[in-house]
Amino acid sequence: MDEPWHSCIDDELASCERLMEESLCFENEELTEMCRYVVLSGGKRLRPSMCILSYRACGGEDSSVPVAIGSAFEIVHSATLIHDDINDQGEIRRGRKTLHKEYTLTKAIVAGDCMFTIGFRLLSGVKSEVVDYIVGASGAMGAGEFVQKDHEHASGVTEDDYMQIISGKTAELFKACAMSGAYVAGGSKEQVDALGMFAYKVGLAFQIVDDTLDVVGDPHSMGKAVGTDLLEGKPTLPVIYAMQDEAHGDEIKALFEEPDVTRDIVVRTLRLISMTDSVPRCLEKAREIVREASRILDPIPDSIYKRSLLSLASYIVDRDR
């Protein structure tokens, strides 16, 4: 059997877990408990992995640096998840109640804010370029959310709109993780850019697959409900492709425009989507993006870390959760 993609950095990932747990510590015990509830509840740690692998692939030797940066990125990412769940009225994440459901909205907003500050503290020793990367990515995340919000329930949304949304929501942060790792390892500009663009594309593919799993995934293995994007009228690629279907497109459009989405509408829409070629098209699109991504890594010399990045990219599109 193949080794999992992350086996060459398992030690570093374990250090990330420890550092995140140590850092998320406040005088107020409930606040500590809430932050740890979110951050230490599993998660694939793709962002720290991107950072650590990029660092190693550029020859970096002191893993404590990308471990701190990767942990910072993961904590900031987790903070945005808390706020996303509030915005989306999400109830389940990673198989557990979302933070604002388990505690309260007020406390969840505050805990998210505190996590931002902890994330940035972890960056306080590192080069200011890294802070610039994460700030740029955060601005892009915000912008992505705005564009997404503006296209809710809008059947005129295009594939380009969607790519713009997921670029901001996901890909820019992946890119910032990889560039930070490569940069602090002393990688050349060409290497930093190559790893950044690779991670950006992997981020796009990751989000496409995520959105596709929301349409076809198994709720049990996903650890969350399916059809939630539809429930909120979010414009995702599987819906956009399905709305282009000759036989069922118009009906799906009408359902997607419905502002008051019931569970019934979701079930009907999911059934209609499954009758189109939307899901295979989405997965093919993700695979195509990953193939492009892999070619971008040519300037990076071969190493177990480069191979691990390539396996990570394959894992992204072949996962079922």
Place this chain on the structure above:
Amino acid sequence: MDEPWHSCIDDELASCERLMEESLCFENEELTEMCRYVVLSGGKRLRPSMCILSYRACGGEDSSVPVAIGSAFEIVHSATLIHDDINDQGEIRRGRKTLHKEYTLTKAIVAGDCMFTIGFRLLSGVKSEVVDYIVGASGAMGAGEFVQKDHEHASGVTEDDYMQIISGKTAELFKACAMSGAYVAGGSKEQVDALGMFAYKVGLAFQIVDDTLDVVGDPHSMGKAVGTDLLEGKPTLPVIYAMQDEAHGDEIKALFEEPDVTRDIVVRTLRLISMTDSVPRCLEKAREIVREASRILDPIPDSIYKRSLLSLASYIVDRDR
């Protein structure tokens, strides 16, 4: 007529305004507009002032450093105000609609998050101790909100509970501003601590007066509604003192415990509070704290900046908005 307390740093405060406006700039225009809507809508700039005056009082000469730190603190503070307004369902701030009312809840949460990152970017060049100060203050702010939440509508809340709440919500950030300014100016440990404790106490007094104005202030000059704390069942000092009143205390307690507060209940409670000695007691408490604060500044040599800090402290308790 006396000069206003801030006249010796008006140039630096103008630089703060410019720096905040420049920094709050995203590719997404609406995001930029939202952040500027909040930060550039006036406000007393007490936090940057604390930072700049402390820096100057310790002999610092390059004002660009405390201007950047002060702007960072003001932006982070503004981000927490956005999230506070969401939590409190506030509708008016500084005479204008709150951000989530003018835009949407989703966009307001995201804009707040983006502001955090911009605030921290402004700190990316400065000494890591400053980042530690702000992170400590943010944790305390979170904890203060938690304690406040736990005492909503609870007539058993004590003056000590209240002091703990406002210590976290307000005083710790004031302290961090002053300590940061004094520290980067190269002040001695004694000076850094003295300015920090001074600012901490001024922060306490500021919040007591703020909470008192919510009970007696003129809605027009305040730029926001009065009685809002009562509407949310927030445990503030004027309510705590009023609940101790022999003649009206029990009735005020009963009204404060009411979970579904109507505008009628607020009006009745405000009238009852005005019949007790609560408001003068609160103002005397604030003045006493400011007197203590002023004595703490003894280790700081006399200068226009030290005098300005003392005037700021007097202004805090004598303002009507």
